[in-house]
Amino acid sequence: MIGAGAILPDLVLYLRYAASGQITDAAGGALRVAIDLFNSVPLYAVALALALMAGRRWLVLFAASALLHVLTDFALHADDARAHFWPLTGWVFHSPVSFWDHAHHGRWAGLLEGVLFAACMVVILRRHRAVWVQAVVLALTAIYALSFVHFLGHAFADRHWAPW
Numbered sequence: 001m002i003g004a005g006a007i008l009p010d011l012v013l014y015l016r017y018a019a020s021g022q023i024t025d026a027a028g029g030a031l032r033v034a035i036d037l038f039n040s041v042p043l044y045a046v047a048l049a050l051a052l053m054a055g056r057r058w059l060v061l062f063a064a065s066a067l068l069h070v071l072t073d074f075a076l077h078a079d080d081a082r083a084h085f086w087p088l089t090g091w092v093f094h095s096p097v098s099f100w101d102h103a104h105h106g107r108w109a110g111l112l113e114g115v116l117f118a119a120c121m122v123v124i125l126r127r128h129r130a131v132w133v134q135a136v137v138l139a140l141t142a143i144y145a146l147s148f149v150h151f152l153g154h155a156f157a158d159r160h161w162a163p164w
């Protein structure tokens with residue numbers, strides 16, 4: 001549930017990439033609304049409050065994980081930031097720190113993120129010995145490694161190092 005909640009905010013972007021090969025945030029109409037909706041801090045905050053009131057553990061984990069994702073996006077997007085408080089306001093916060101853009105401390109922020117990710121995966125692998133958990137962790141690590149190489153290209157070489 002934590003993994004599903006973590007992916008949810010970017011799901012629209014993944015689906016569109018699968019359908020049309022487009023990877024930027026530029027969108028109009030219904031797609032724009034869907035992207036803003038799934039990246040909305042107030043929406044996930046309300047969902048989390050409802051889940052807590054209902055006492056549904058899986059829903060709490062799901063909503064809290066999605067909320068953590070959009071709050072992290074909020075803190076780590078500079079020029080490519082989104083309106084995270086939609087529909088309350090269209091205000092866009094341009095963070096001084098970006099997780100990839102070297103014009104906004106992206107080099108150390110991205111490296112730090114990589115170290116944190118690796119540390120989390122090691123903790124999970126040591127705590128959970130079940131084969132399926134280890135398989136999921138290794139699959140996530142492979143996907144992350146691919147995007148980390150992409151990050152290294154943009155942050156350090158101004159190159160697009162990616163198969164997509």
Ligand SMILES: [Zn+2]
Nearest residue numbers: 009010069073
């Ligand atoms: Zn995101």
Ligand SMILES: [Zn+2]
Nearest residue numbers: 150160161162
């Ligand atoms: Zn790229």
